[in-house]
Amino acid sequence: MNNNAQTLVTELKSTTITTNNQLAAVRPLPTPRQLKQALPLSEALQRQVDQQRQQIRQLLQGEDDRLLIITGPCSLHDPVAVLEYGQRLVALNEQLSDRLLIVMRAYVEKPRTTTGWKGLAYDPDRNGAGDIKKGLEVSRSLLLQLVEMGLPLATEALNPMTMSYLEDLISWTAIGARTAESQIHREMISHLSMPVGIKNGTDGSVDTAVNAMISASRSHHCLGTDVDGNIAMLDTPGNSDTHVVLRGGRNLTNYDDISIQNAVAQLDKAKTDNQLHAKVIVDCSHDNAQKQHDRQLDIALQVVQQRIAGNNAISGLMIESFINMGNQGMKGPNNQGLDYGVSITDPCISWNQTEMLLTNIHQLLS
Numbered sequence: 148m149n150n151n152a153q154t155l156v157t158e159l160k161s162t163t164i165t166t167n168n169q170l171a172a173v174r175p176l177p178t179p180r181q182l183k184q185a186l187p188l189s190e191a192l193q194r195q196v197d198q199q200r201q202q203i204r205q206l207l208q209g210e211d212d213r214l215l216i217i218t219g220p221c222s223l224h225d226p227v228a229v230l231e232y233g234q235r236l237v238a239l240n241e242q243l244s245d246r247l248l249i250v251m252r253a254y255v256e257k258p259r260t261t262t263g264w265k266g267l268a269y270d271p272d273r274n275g276a277g278d279i280k281k282g283l284e285v286s287r288s289l290l291l292q293l294v295e296m297g298l299p300l301a302t303e304a305l306n307p308m309t310m311s312y313l314e315d316l317i318s319w320t321a322i323g324a325r326t327a328e329s330q331i332h333r334e335m336i337s338h339l340s341m342p343v344g345i346k347n348g349t350d351g352s353v354d355t356a357v358n359a360m361i362s363a364s365r366s367h368h369c370l371g372t373d374v375d376g377n378i379a380m381l382d383t384p385g386n387s388d389t390h391v392v393l394r395g396g397r398n399l400t401n402y403d404d405i406s407i408q409n410a411v412a413q414l415d416k417a418k419t420d421n422q423l424h425a426k427v428i429v430d431c432s433h434d435n436a437q438k439q440h441d442r443q444l445d446i447a448l449q450v451v452q453q454r455i456a457g458n459n460a461i462s463g464l465m466i467e468s469f470i471n472m473g474n475q476g477m478k479g480p481n482n483q484g485l486d487y488g489v490s491i492t493d494p495c496i497s498w499n500q501t502e503m504l505l506t507n508i509h510q511l512l513s
Protein backbone atom coordinates (compact mmCIF):
# COMPACT_ATOMS: atom_id res chain seq x y z
CA MET A 148 0.00 0.00 0.00
CA ASN A 149 1.50 3.40 -0.94
CA ASN A 150 1.58 6.40 1.43
CA ASN A 151 -1.51 8.10 -0.06
CA ALA A 152 -3.59 4.97 0.22
CA GLN A 153 -2.36 4.41 3.78
CA THR A 154 -3.38 7.99 4.74
CA LEU A 155 -6.83 7.47 3.20
CA VAL A 156 -7.35 4.24 5.15
CA THR A 157 -6.33 5.99 8.39
CA GLU A 158 -8.74 8.88 7.69
CA LEU A 159 -11.61 6.53 6.92
CA LYS A 160 -10.99 4.54 10.11
CA SER A 161 -11.13 7.72 12.16
CA THR A 162 -14.44 8.85 10.61
CA THR A 163 -17.31 8.48 13.03
CA ILE A 164 -20.14 6.73 11.25
CA THR A 165 -23.50 7.96 12.50
CA THR A 166 -25.80 5.03 12.97
CA ASN A 167 -28.80 6.76 14.51
CA ASN A 168 -31.30 8.60 12.28
CA GLN A 169 -31.03 5.81 9.73
CA LEU A 170 -33.84 5.71 7.19
CA ALA A 171 -36.47 3.13 8.03
CA ALA A 172 -37.10 2.45 4.35
CA VAL A 173 -36.04 3.70 0.95
CA ARG A 174 -38.81 3.06 -1.57
CA PRO A 175 -38.27 3.69 -5.27
CA LEU A 176 -40.44 6.09 -7.29
CA PRO A 177 -41.05 6.34 -11.02
CA THR A 178 -39.11 9.19 -12.60
CA PRO A 179 -40.96 12.36 -13.65
CA ARG A 180 -40.60 11.26 -17.28
CA GLN A 181 -42.18 7.86 -16.52
CA LEU A 182 -45.15 9.37 -14.70
CA LYS A 183 -45.65 11.97 -17.43
CA GLN A 184 -45.58 9.20 -20.04
CA ALA A 185 -48.10 7.14 -18.09
CA LEU A 186 -50.42 10.15 -17.65
CA PRO A 187 -49.56 12.37 -20.60
CA LEU A 188 -50.65 15.93 -21.30
CA SER A 189 -51.68 16.03 -24.97
CA GLU A 190 -50.23 18.68 -27.29
CA ALA A 191 -53.61 20.44 -27.41
CA LEU A 192 -53.73 20.61 -23.61
CA GLN A 193 -50.11 21.81 -23.47
CA ARG A 194 -51.15 24.68 -25.73
CA GLN A 195 -54.12 25.37 -23.45
CA VAL A 196 -51.87 25.57 -20.36
CA ASP A 197 -49.40 27.81 -22.24
CA GLN A 198 -52.22 30.15 -23.23
CA GLN A 199 -53.56 30.25 -19.68
CA ARG A 200 -50.09 31.07 -18.30
CA GLN A 201 -49.79 33.80 -20.93
CA GLN A 202 -53.16 35.29 -19.93
CA ILE A 203 -51.99 35.54 -16.32
CA ARG A 204 -48.71 37.15 -17.45
CA GLN A 205 -50.66 39.70 -19.49
CA LEU A 206 -52.83 40.46 -16.48
CA LEU A 207 -49.71 41.06 -14.36
CA GLN A 208 -48.32 43.32 -17.10
CA GLY A 209 -51.54 45.34 -17.05
CA GLU A 210 -52.49 44.28 -20.59
CA ASP A 211 -55.62 42.48 -19.38
CA ASP A 212 -57.75 44.42 -16.92
CA ARG A 213 -59.62 41.43 -15.52
CA LEU A 214 -59.28 40.47 -11.87
CA LEU A 215 -57.44 37.21 -11.19
CA ILE A 216 -59.48 34.93 -8.93
CA ILE A 217 -57.73 31.90 -7.46
CA THR A 218 -60.43 29.84 -5.80
CA GLY A 219 -60.76 26.28 -4.59
CA PRO A 220 -60.27 24.07 -1.57
CA CYS A 221 -57.41 24.53 0.84
CA SER A 222 -56.27 21.04 -0.18
CA LEU A 223 -57.47 18.32 -2.54
CA HIS A 224 -58.38 15.09 -0.75
CA ASP A 225 -61.45 13.51 -2.36
CA PRO A 226 -61.21 13.35 -6.17
CA VAL A 227 -65.00 13.01 -6.57
CA ALA A 228 -65.73 16.24 -4.70
CA VAL A 229 -62.84 18.02 -6.40
CA LEU A 230 -64.16 17.13 -9.86
CA GLU A 231 -67.64 18.26 -8.87
CA TYR A 232 -66.20 21.59 -7.69
CA GLY A 233 -64.28 21.86 -10.97
CA GLN A 234 -67.45 21.31 -13.02
CA ARG A 235 -69.29 24.00 -11.08
CA LEU A 236 -66.38 26.40 -11.58
CA VAL A 237 -66.33 25.77 -15.34
CA ALA A 238 -70.03 26.69 -15.54
CA LEU A 239 -69.60 29.82 -13.41
CA ASN A 240 -66.57 30.88 -15.42
CA GLU A 241 -68.70 30.89 -18.58
CA GLN A 242 -70.81 33.67 -17.07
CA LEU A 243 -68.02 35.72 -15.49
CA SER A 244 -64.94 35.35 -17.69
CA ASP A 245 -65.24 38.80 -19.30
CA ARG A 246 -64.34 40.51 -15.99
CA LEU A 247 -62.68 37.69 -14.00
CA LEU A 248 -59.80 35.38 -14.87
CA ILE A 249 -60.70 32.36 -12.77
CA VAL A 250 -58.05 29.81 -11.76
CA MET A 251 -58.79 26.79 -9.57
CA ARG A 252 -56.74 26.15 -6.43
CA ALA A 253 -55.49 22.58 -6.79
CA TYR A 254 -53.09 22.08 -3.87
CA VAL A 255 -51.67 18.59 -3.37
CA GLU A 256 -48.83 19.56 -0.98
CA LYS A 257 -49.50 21.24 2.37
CA PRO A 258 -46.81 22.95 4.42
CA ARG A 259 -47.48 22.35 8.12
CA THR A 260 -46.61 24.58 11.04
CA THR A 261 -45.56 21.49 12.99
CA THR A 262 -47.18 18.23 11.95
CA GLY A 263 -50.35 17.17 10.18
CA TRP A 264 -51.57 15.68 6.91
CA LYS A 265 -49.16 16.84 4.21
CA GLY A 266 -51.52 16.50 1.28
CA LEU A 267 -52.70 14.14 -1.43
CA ALA A 268 -49.23 13.77 -2.95
CA TYR A 269 -47.77 12.50 0.34
CA ASP A 270 -50.55 10.49 1.93
CA PRO A 271 -53.38 9.83 -0.52
CA ASP A 272 -55.09 7.33 1.79
CA ARG A 273 -54.77 9.64 4.82
CA ASN A 274 -53.68 6.70 6.94
CA GLY A 275 -50.13 7.78 7.64
CA ALA A 276 -48.67 5.16 5.26
CA GLY A 277 -47.09 7.92 3.18
CA ASP A 278 -47.61 6.18 -0.17
CA ILE A 279 -46.02 8.96 -2.21
CA LYS A 280 -45.92 6.81 -5.36
CA LYS A 281 -49.69 6.48 -5.29
CA GLY A 282 -50.00 10.09 -4.15
CA LEU A 283 -48.13 11.40 -7.18
CA GLU A 284 -50.15 9.18 -9.52
CA VAL A 285 -53.49 10.20 -8.00
CA SER A 286 -52.45 13.86 -7.95
CA ARG A 287 -51.31 13.91 -11.58
CA SER A 288 -54.41 12.04 -12.69
CA LEU A 289 -56.73 14.42 -10.84
CA LEU A 290 -54.96 17.58 -12.05
CA LEU A 291 -55.05 16.20 -15.59
CA GLN A 292 -58.82 15.70 -15.39
CA LEU A 293 -59.23 19.29 -14.20
CA VAL A 294 -57.06 20.56 -17.06
CA GLU A 295 -59.21 18.49 -19.46
CA MET A 296 -62.24 20.43 -18.20
CA GLY A 297 -60.47 23.59 -19.44
CA LEU A 298 -59.55 24.96 -16.01
CA PRO A 299 -56.29 26.81 -15.36
CA LEU A 300 -54.79 25.40 -12.16
CA ALA A 301 -52.94 26.92 -9.20
CA THR A 302 -50.80 24.96 -6.77
CA GLU A 303 -48.24 25.52 -4.06
CA ALA A 304 -44.74 24.34 -4.98
CA LEU A 305 -43.39 22.94 -1.76
CA ASN A 306 -40.88 20.29 -2.77
CA PRO A 307 -39.06 20.98 -6.06
CA MET A 308 -39.09 17.24 -6.78
CA THR A 309 -42.89 17.03 -6.49
CA MET A 310 -43.14 19.94 -8.90
CA SER A 311 -41.10 18.06 -11.51
CA TYR A 312 -43.96 15.51 -11.72
CA LEU A 313 -46.73 18.08 -12.03
CA GLU A 314 -45.46 21.45 -13.31
CA ASP A 315 -46.65 21.00 -16.90
CA LEU A 316 -50.28 21.01 -15.63
CA ILE A 317 -50.03 24.22 -13.62
CA SER A 318 -50.73 27.79 -14.80
CA TRP A 319 -49.98 29.68 -11.57
CA THR A 320 -47.81 28.63 -8.66
CA ALA A 321 -47.64 29.85 -5.06
CA ILE A 322 -44.63 29.91 -2.81
CA GLY A 323 -46.00 29.70 0.70
CA ALA A 324 -45.33 31.92 3.69
CA ARG A 325 -43.20 29.23 5.32
CA THR A 326 -40.85 28.82 2.36
CA ALA A 327 -40.65 32.27 0.73
CA GLU A 328 -37.34 32.86 2.49
CA SER A 329 -35.79 29.60 1.31
CA GLN A 330 -33.03 29.85 -1.29
CA ILE A 331 -34.02 26.47 -2.72
CA HIS A 332 -37.51 27.79 -3.43
CA ARG A 333 -36.16 30.99 -4.97
CA GLU A 334 -33.92 28.89 -7.23
CA MET A 335 -36.91 26.76 -8.17
CA ILE A 336 -39.05 29.80 -9.08
CA SER A 337 -36.23 30.99 -11.33
CA HIS A 338 -36.83 28.02 -13.61
CA LEU A 339 -40.58 27.53 -13.32
CA SER A 340 -42.38 28.23 -16.58
CA MET A 341 -45.43 29.95 -15.13
CA PRO A 342 -46.20 33.10 -13.13
CA VAL A 343 -45.53 32.68 -9.43
CA GLY A 344 -47.17 34.42 -6.47
CA ILE A 345 -45.00 34.71 -3.37
CA LYS A 346 -46.65 34.99 0.03
CA ASN A 347 -45.49 37.43 2.66
CA GLY A 348 -43.82 35.69 5.63
CA THR A 349 -45.80 34.20 8.50
CA ASP A 350 -44.70 37.23 10.58
CA GLY A 351 -46.38 39.49 8.00
CA SER A 352 -43.09 40.57 6.42
CA VAL A 353 -43.54 41.77 2.84
CA ASP A 354 -39.74 42.11 2.52
CA THR A 355 -39.47 38.33 2.44
CA ALA A 356 -41.64 38.17 -0.67
CA VAL A 357 -39.99 41.13 -2.40
CA ASN A 358 -36.52 39.67 -1.74
CA ALA A 359 -37.72 36.35 -3.15
CA MET A 360 -38.97 38.12 -6.29
CA ILE A 361 -35.59 39.81 -6.79
CA SER A 362 -33.69 36.57 -6.25
CA ALA A 363 -35.97 34.53 -8.52
CA SER A 364 -35.81 37.09 -11.33
CA ARG A 365 -32.09 36.31 -11.73
CA SER A 366 -30.48 33.28 -13.25
CA HIS A 367 -29.05 30.75 -10.76
CA HIS A 368 -26.60 27.88 -10.87
CA CYS A 369 -28.09 25.30 -8.55
CA LEU A 370 -28.59 21.64 -7.81
CA GLY A 371 -31.67 19.93 -9.11
CA THR A 372 -32.85 16.86 -10.93
CA ASP A 373 -33.47 16.23 -14.60
CA VAL A 374 -36.63 14.64 -15.98
CA ASP A 375 -35.07 11.19 -15.52
CA GLY A 376 -34.44 11.84 -11.84
CA ASN A 377 -30.66 12.27 -12.15
CA ILE A 378 -29.10 14.82 -9.84
CA ALA A 379 -27.91 17.62 -12.07
CA MET A 380 -26.41 21.11 -12.19
CA LEU A 381 -29.07 23.53 -13.36
CA ASP A 382 -28.46 26.91 -15.00
CA THR A 383 -31.77 28.67 -14.62
CA PRO A 384 -33.14 31.49 -16.81
CA GLY A 385 -34.71 33.63 -14.05
CA ASN A 386 -38.43 34.34 -13.73
CA SER A 387 -39.67 37.90 -13.60
CA ASP A 388 -43.35 36.92 -13.76
CA THR A 389 -43.80 37.00 -10.02
CA HIS A 390 -45.86 39.09 -7.63
CA VAL A 391 -46.63 39.42 -3.93
CA VAL A 392 -49.50 37.61 -2.24
CA LEU A 393 -50.65 39.40 0.92
CA ARG A 394 -51.93 36.78 3.41
CA GLY A 395 -51.67 38.61 6.73
CA GLY A 396 -49.31 37.47 9.48
CA ARG A 397 -49.27 36.47 13.11
CA ASN A 398 -51.88 38.73 14.74
CA LEU A 399 -52.04 41.08 11.79
CA THR A 400 -53.99 41.53 8.59
CA ASN A 401 -52.76 43.31 5.45
CA TYR A 402 -55.72 43.69 3.11
CA ASP A 403 -56.59 47.29 4.15
CA ASP A 404 -55.71 50.13 1.78
CA ILE A 405 -52.69 51.38 3.80
CA SER A 406 -51.12 47.90 3.98
CA ILE A 407 -51.63 47.35 0.28
CA GLN A 408 -50.25 50.78 -0.62
CA ASN A 409 -47.19 50.12 1.56
CA ALA A 410 -46.58 46.78 -0.14
CA VAL A 411 -46.90 48.39 -3.57
CA ALA A 412 -44.52 51.19 -2.53
CA GLN A 413 -41.96 48.54 -1.50
CA LEU A 414 -42.36 46.86 -4.85
CA ASP A 415 -42.09 50.15 -6.73
CA LYS A 416 -38.80 50.83 -4.96
CA ALA A 417 -37.43 47.37 -5.76
CA LYS A 418 -38.64 47.71 -9.35
CA THR A 419 -36.19 50.51 -10.11
CA ASP A 420 -33.22 48.12 -10.05
CA ASN A 421 -34.99 44.92 -10.99
CA GLN A 422 -37.46 43.77 -13.58
CA LEU A 423 -40.45 43.13 -11.34
CA HIS A 424 -44.21 43.53 -11.49
CA ALA A 425 -45.42 45.91 -8.77
CA LYS A 426 -48.60 43.85 -8.43
CA VAL A 427 -50.23 42.18 -5.48
CA ILE A 428 -52.98 39.72 -4.98
CA VAL A 429 -54.76 39.46 -1.67
CA ASP A 430 -55.22 36.10 0.00
CA CYS A 431 -58.60 36.56 1.68
CA SER A 432 -57.99 33.49 3.85
CA HIS A 433 -55.11 32.45 6.16
CA ASP A 434 -54.06 35.12 8.64
CA ASN A 435 -56.14 37.75 6.87
CA ALA A 436 -59.27 35.78 7.80
CA GLN A 437 -57.85 34.56 11.13
CA LYS A 438 -59.13 31.06 10.20
CA GLN A 439 -62.74 32.30 10.08
CA HIS A 440 -63.88 31.37 6.59
CA ASP A 441 -66.85 33.80 6.45
CA ARG A 442 -64.49 36.74 6.85
CA GLN A 443 -63.24 36.06 3.32
CA LEU A 444 -66.47 37.49 1.89
CA ASP A 445 -66.04 40.88 3.51
CA ILE A 446 -62.29 40.99 2.81
CA ALA A 447 -62.80 40.21 -0.89
CA LEU A 448 -65.41 42.95 -1.28
CA GLN A 449 -63.28 45.51 0.58
CA VAL A 450 -60.31 44.78 -1.67
CA VAL A 451 -62.44 45.02 -4.82
CA GLN A 452 -63.66 48.44 -3.62
CA GLN A 453 -60.02 49.55 -3.30
CA ARG A 454 -59.38 48.48 -6.84
CA ILE A 455 -62.48 50.29 -8.09
CA ALA A 456 -61.24 53.37 -6.22
CA GLY A 457 -58.15 53.29 -8.45
CA ASN A 458 -55.57 50.91 -6.94
CA ASN A 459 -54.71 49.01 -10.13
CA ALA A 460 -51.76 47.28 -8.46
CA ILE A 461 -54.38 44.96 -6.96
CA SER A 462 -54.42 42.18 -9.53
CA GLY A 463 -56.40 39.48 -7.86
CA LEU A 464 -57.84 37.60 -4.94
CA MET A 465 -57.25 34.17 -3.46
CA ILE A 466 -60.25 32.47 -1.89
CA GLU A 467 -60.43 29.16 -0.03
CA SER A 468 -63.70 27.62 -1.11
CA PHE A 469 -65.18 24.15 -1.42
CA ILE A 470 -68.61 22.60 -1.88
CA ASN A 471 -69.61 22.86 1.76
CA MET A 472 -68.41 25.40 4.28
CA GLY A 473 -65.97 25.05 7.14
CA ASN A 474 -63.56 22.22 7.77
CA GLN A 475 -63.45 18.89 9.57
CA GLY A 476 -60.95 16.75 11.43
CA MET A 477 -59.36 13.73 9.83
CA LYS A 478 -61.30 10.49 10.07
CA GLY A 479 -60.39 7.03 8.72
CA PRO A 480 -59.09 6.17 5.25
CA ASN A 481 -61.14 6.22 2.01
CA ASN A 482 -63.33 9.13 3.13
CA GLN A 483 -65.24 6.90 5.54
CA GLY A 484 -66.91 9.13 8.05
CA LEU A 485 -65.84 12.31 6.30
CA ASP A 486 -68.46 14.86 5.31
CA TYR A 487 -68.63 15.26 1.54
CA GLY A 488 -67.05 18.38 0.03
CA VAL A 489 -65.73 19.76 3.33
CA SER A 490 -62.06 20.76 3.71
CA ILE A 491 -59.80 18.62 5.89
CA THR A 492 -57.29 21.45 6.27
CA ASP A 493 -58.21 25.16 6.54
CA PRO A 494 -61.88 26.20 6.60
CA CYS A 495 -63.45 27.22 3.30
CA ILE A 496 -66.51 29.17 2.22
CA SER A 497 -69.22 27.05 0.56
CA TRP A 498 -69.96 26.82 -3.14
CA ASN A 499 -73.13 28.90 -2.70
CA GLN A 500 -71.17 31.64 -0.96
CA THR A 501 -68.48 31.48 -3.65
CA GLU A 502 -70.99 31.75 -6.48
CA MET A 503 -72.68 34.72 -4.83
CA LEU A 504 -69.37 36.44 -4.05
CA LEU A 505 -67.91 36.07 -7.53
CA THR A 506 -71.18 37.16 -9.15
CA ASN A 507 -71.20 40.28 -6.92
CA ILE A 508 -67.58 41.07 -7.75
CA HIS A 509 -68.35 40.64 -11.44
CA GLN A 510 -71.23 43.11 -11.16
CA LEU A 511 -69.10 45.62 -9.26
CA LEU A 512 -66.43 45.47 -11.97
CA SER A 513 -68.88 45.72 -14.90
Ligand SMILES: O=C[C@H](O)[C@H](O)COP(=O)(O)O
Nearest residue numbers: 257258259260261263492493
Ligand atom coordinates in the same frame (compact mmCIF):
# COMPACT_ATOMS: atom_id res chain seq x y z
O1 LIG B 1 -53.19 26.35 4.20
C1 LIG B 1 -53.17 25.57 5.10
C2 LIG B 1 -52.59 25.82 6.40
O2 LIG B 1 -52.75 27.13 6.80
C3 LIG B 1 -51.13 25.49 6.39
O3 LIG B 1 -50.95 24.26 5.75
C4 LIG B 1 -50.61 25.41 7.81
O4 LIG B 1 -51.43 24.63 8.53
P1 LIG B 1 -51.16 24.23 10.05
O5 LIG B 1 -50.77 25.46 10.79
O6 LIG B 1 -52.48 23.67 10.48
O7 LIG B 1 -50.08 23.20 10.06
Ligand SMILES: C=C(OP(=O)(O)O)C(=O)O
Nearest residue numbers: 258323324325346394433
Ligand atom coordinates in the same frame (compact mmCIF):
# COMPACT_ATOMS: atom_id res chain seq x y z
C1 LIG C 1 -50.48 27.20 3.15
C2 LIG C 1 -51.04 28.17 2.47
O1 LIG C 1 -50.80 29.47 2.64
P1 LIG C 1 -49.72 30.22 3.51
O2 LIG C 1 -48.39 29.81 2.96
O3 LIG C 1 -50.06 31.63 3.28
O4 LIG C 1 -49.91 29.79 4.94
C3 LIG C 1 -52.05 27.89 1.42
O5 LIG C 1 -52.38 28.81 0.66
O6 LIG C 1 -52.53 26.77 1.39
